[in-house]
Amino acid sequence: xxxxxxYRSTTTDVYSxxxxxxxxxxxxxxxxxxxxxxxxxxxxxxxxxxxxxxLEEALNNALYHGNxxxxxxxxxxxxxxxxxxxxxxxxxxxxxxxxxxxxxxxSKETVEFVVRDDGDGFDPSTLADPTxxxxxxxxxxxxVLLIRAxxxxxSHNDKGNEIRMSKTQSNGQP
Numbered sequence: 670x671x672x673x674x675x676y677r678s679t680t681t682d683v684y685s686x687x688x689x690x691x692x693x694x695x696x697x698x699x700x701x702x703x704x705x706x707x708x709x710x711x712x713x714x715x716x717x718x719x720x721x722x723x724l725e726e727a728l729n730n731a732l733y734h735g736n737x738x739x740x741x742x743x744x745x746x747x748x749x750x751x752x753x754x755x756x757x758x759x760x761x762x763x764x765x766x767x768x769x770x771x772x773x774x775x776s777k778e779t780v781e782f783v784v785r786d787d788g789d790g791f792d793p794s795t796l797a798d799p800t801x802x803x804x805x806x807x808x809x810x811x812x813v814l815l816i817r818a819x820x821x822x823x824s825h826n827d828k829g830n831e832i833r834m835s836k837t838q839s840n841g842q843p
């Protein structure tokens with residue numbers, strides 16, 4: 670794994686964390702695994718998996734599309750080109766120096782995630798609807814669709830390089 674800074678605060682009822690990581694998929698995986706463990710301990714049940722899918726999509730969007738500026742269209746056909754550009758940009762400036770920042774607050778009642786990258790941002794309203802027939806075979810837009818489906822509240826900053834996601838349990842149940 671490469672550069673990571675991680676701060677944790679844990680009680681029996683609340684887990685909070687703040688992190689800064691480099692563009693390393695292994696660090697994304699480590700964050701997801703730890704988050705899933707805490708969600709399970711807090712009793713989020715089946716929603717634990719859905720919330721981790723939303724978090725994974727946000728982290729991967731920050732890494733691949735935000736910091737490394739890799740176009741989703743590369744995944745539609747030339748996956749080898751996508752991988753080649755990933756490895757190339759991971760070692761090139763300005764991409765190499767970019768980071769992913771996150772904060773979490775997990776409790777038995779609510780989950781809050783904030784993920785930000787050093788990229789130029791995007792306008793989420795310009796995403797094509799992945800449920801429209803002509804877009805069904807395209808991978809782009811699905812991540813944001815999943816995030817919106819699995820979280821109660823989703824918002825972006827004006828620049829489009831930060832996403833805030835939250836979910837509240839209803840009647841004590843996720």
